[in-house]
Every structure is written in structure tokens, then in C-alpha cells.
Amino acid sequence: xxxxxxxxxxxxxxxGSIVQxxxxxFWLYPLVLALxxxxxxxxxxxxxxxxxxxxxxxxxxxxxxxxxxxxxxxTHLDLFEREPLSFCVAAFxxxxxxxxxxxxxxxxxxxxxxxxxxxxxxTDWGASISAPIVEETLKLxxxxxxxxxxxxxxxxxxxxxxxxxxxxxGFQVVENVMxxxxxxxxSGEAWAGGVVASFFVRAIVNGLWSHAxxxxxxxxxxxxxxxxGRRSLPLRxxxxxxxYVIAWSxxxxxxxxxxxxxxxxxxxxxxxxxxxxxxxxxxxxxSFVYRLAARQEYRWFARAVRDEPELxxxxxxxxxxxxxxxxxxxxxxxxxxxRRAARARxxxxxxxxxxxxxxxxxxxxxxxxxxxxxxxxxxxxxxxVLAADLDPAPEPGVATAHGVVREVxxxx
Numbered sequence: 001x002x003x004x005x006x007x008x009x010x011x012x013x014x015x016g017s018i019v020q021x022x023x024x025x026f027w028l029y030p031l032v033l034a035l036x037x038x039x040x041x042x043x044x045x046x047x048x049x050x051x052x053x054x055x056x057x058x059x060x061x062x063x064x065x066x067x068x069x070x071x072x073x074x075t076h077l078d079l080f081e082r083e084p085l086s087f088c089v090a091a092f093x094x095x096x097x098x099x100x101x102x103x104x105x106x107x108x109x110x111x112x113x114x115x116x117x118x119x120x121x122x123t124d125w126g127a128s129i130s131a132p133i134v135e136e137t138l139k140l141x142x143x144x145x146x147x148x149x150x151x152x153x154x155x156x157x158x159x160x161x162x163x164x165x166x167x168x169x170g171f172q173v174v175e176n177v178m179x180x181x182x183x184x185x186x187s188g189e190a191w192a193g194g195v196v197a198s199f200f201v202r203a204i205v206n207g208l209w210s211h212a213x214x215x216x217x218x219x220x221x222x223x224x225x226x227x228x229g230r231r232s233l234p235l236r237x238x239x240x241x242x243x244y245v246i247a248w249s250x251x252x253x254x255x256x257x258x259x260x261x262x263x264x265x266x267x268x269x270x271x272x273x274x275x276x277x278x279x280x281x282x283x284x285x286x287s288f289v290y291r292l293a294a295r296q297e298y299r300w301f302a303r304a305v306r307d308e309p310e311l312x313x314x315x316x317x318x319x320x321x322x323x324x325x326x327x328x329x330x331x332x333x334x335x336x337x338x339r340r341a342a343r344a345r346x347x348x349x350x351x352x353x354x355x356x357x358x359x360x361x362x363x364x365x366x367x368x369x370x371x372x373x374x375x376x377x378x379x380x381x382x383x384x385v386l387a388a389d390l391d392p393a394p395e396p397g398v399a400t401a402h403g404v405v406r407e408v409x410x411x412x
Contacts, residue, residue, distance in 0.1 A: 093170060097170075102138050
């Protein structure tokens with residue numbers, strides 16, 4: 001994949017800002033945001049007013065504590081650089097406000113229409129059909145709008161995966177808060193237990209493989225249409241369509257009473273079993289899509305630095321292929337030479353990552369000042385690595401300069 005330098009029409013560097021007044025989608029975003037808020041805010045006010053005092057606070061606190069690590073995981077999925085913060089916020093807000101707000105109206109209307117056609121069928125299968133159609137489409141539109149705002153931010157399939165996951169996460173959190181408030185209302189005096197139970201099922205049991213995973217897959221499909229230039233357009237469109245159908249199908253199964261119908265019984269535990277079984281399939285497929293996207297991203301990075309064996313030897317380049325391999329290289333340095341060597345190796349990795357990304361984006365890497373700055377950082381980090389590697393390995397039972405103490409074998 002070839003990547004153009006991130007510059008605007010006047011030739012200035014553009015780090016991926018969402019402020020793009022020359023693009024119509026930039027002005028569309030606040031408009032649909034206001035429309036979504038006009039739906040979601042009254043519903044939240046209505047639910048929180050009807051719920052016992054403290055239910056909203058308890059729900060928000062629990063979801064915030066859950067959200068922090070979830071955001072950390074998703075924002076670290078991109079292997080070679082962090083996504084622009086403004087776009088991450090915009091993606092999350094689209095899912096939480098726009099997609100959720102519009103979904104409330106669209107789902108209600110579609111379910112009402114289905115109930116008029118066949119009330120019994122609508123009761124059993126309405127949510128299974130309506131939610132995937134409405135919600136997956138609205139979330140996917142968030143990724144499309146972000147692309148229209150600033151196409152340059154979407155340089156790889158992995159970008160689409162990450163932004164899709166953020167859109168889905170925003171939807172998931174706001175929807176979950178609304179469900180916990182409904183559970184508090186229905187639970188009466190035992191409202192705290194209702195909030196915790198709803199949070200457990202929707203955030204803990206279903207949280208790893210729900211909306212974030214669905215939209216990550218469809219977002220990757222949209223990005224593939226943009227950057228999979230070596231494949232024909234019909235093939236790229238077919239791949240994106242297939243990912244949408246997969247996400248829709250998994251969402252359908254997750255909401256459906258299939259397991260209850262198959263076993264002829266209704267049981268809360270069966271619901272959890274179905275969520276987990278379906279979730280494992282979701283997680284497996286999403287992980288497969290992520291690995292394909294990460295592999296493409298690594299090939300892009302490797303092509304950018306393939307003529308720089310002194311700065312990125314093959315062994316070190318291979319160690320940058322995944323977060324796991326990077327951690328293993330740092331831990332190996334720690335085992336051999338202590339904490340100082342581990343920190344130096346980590347700094348070298350960051351400098352190499354920055355250099356590769358800057359080189360890939362530069363119109364002329366040999367004259368680009370950003371590439372030169374990262375080159376100097378690699379040189380400094382390399383010197384620190386070499387100096388740390390000269391330190392002798394910590395002896396067993398001896399307190400080292402880094403505070404490492406190891407036991408002395410007793411010889412028995």
C-alpha cells in the first residue's frame with residue numbers, strides 16, 4: 001500500500017485533524033450529532049427520572065471503570081502509530097450519540113410495523129431482525145462519515161478496524177447504561193442488584209464480543225475498499241459486503257431465541273450460554289480479520305524501511321511485527337542485561353516505528369526533516385542499547401545497580 005504524505009492543499013503538514021471545513025461531511029457531523037442527541041437525551045432523562053435515585057450514578061461509575069481498559073485495548077490495536085485523538089473521540093461519540101439516538105427511533109418504528117404484520121413473530125424475532133439491520137448500518141455510516149471528513153486518516157485496513165471498534169464501543173456503552181436504568185426500574189427496591197446484574201450480562205459477559213467487534217469487522221471492510229488497491233474494486237466491495245453480512249448474522253444470532261427454541265425451554269442461564277457460544281465465534285472471526293489487517297500493515301511498514309538494514313536489521317524489523325513480539329524483545333533484553341537495557345530497547349523500538357511511519361509518508365524521504373529527526377533518535381537509542389548491553393548480566397544472589405536481586409543456588 002502506498003501512502004501519500006499527510007499534507008493539506010497548501011503543503012502544510014496535516015496530522016489527521018478532524019477539523020476539515022472544506023469537506024461537506026465535516027459540517028454534516030454536528031448536524032446528525034444534534035439530531036441523535038435530540039433522541040438520546042430525552043430518553044436518558046426519562047429513564048433516569050423513573051429509576052431510583054443513585055441508579056444512574058452506579059451505572060455510569062461501573063461502565064466508566066469498564067470503559068477505561070476497553071479504550072486502552074482498542075487504541076493500542078494499531079501497530080505502528082496511535083490514531084488521531086480527535087478522530088477517536090468523534091468515532092466514539094458517533095456510536096454513543098448518533099447511532100444510538102437514531103437506532104431508538106428506527107428500531108421502534110420497525111418493530112411497530114412488524115407487530116402489525118405478525119404480533120407473535122414480532123415478539124419472538126423482532127429484535128433479532130430489527131437491531132442488526134438498523135444498528136449495524138448506523139454504526140457503519142459513522143466510519144463512512146469519518147472517511148469523508150478526512151480520507152488521509154484511513155491509510156490501512158487496520159485504521160478501519162480500530163475506528164469501527166470505537167464506534168461500536170460508544171454505542172455499546174450508552175445502550176448498556178439505558179438497559180441498566182430499565183433494569184433498575186423493573187427491580188423496584190432491589191434496584192442495585194438489577195443494575196449490577198444487567199451490567200454483568202451486557203458488559204462483562206457480552207462486552208468482549210458485542211458491538212465493538214461487529215463494527216470493527218465492518219469498518220475493516222470499508223477501509224479495505226479504500227486501500228486494497230491491488231485487488232479489483234468488485235472483489236473489495238464483495239469482501240466489505242461479506243464482512244457486513246457476517247456482522248449482521250452474528251448480531252442476529254446474539255439477539256435471537258435460537259437456543260431456547262432448540263431446547264424447548266426459557267432460562268436465563270441459556271441466554272448467557274448462547275451469548276458466550278456466539279461470542280466465541282465473534283471473537284474468533286474478529287481476531288482473524290485483525291490478524292489479516294495487522295499483517296497488511298506490517299508489510300506496508302516493512303516496504304517503507306526495506307532499504308535501511310543498518311537502522312532496522314531484519315531481526316529487529318521482525319520483532320516489530322506485533323505487540324507481543326515487541327514485548328518479548330524487551331523482556332529478553334531485561335533478562336540478559338537488566339532494566340536499563342529493557343528501557344533502551346523499548347526506546348529504540350519507538351524510534352524505529354516513528355522512522356518507518358515518517359518515511360512511508362514523506363514525499364521525499366531523503367530530504368524530509370521529519371525522517372531525519374527520527375533517524376537521529378534511532379542513533380541515540382542505538383547508542384543507549386549498546387551501552388546497556390555492555391553491562392554484565394546480573395549475577396545470582398547479587399544486588400545489581402538496578403535493584404534486581406536473585407537467589408543463590410544452594411548447590412544441593
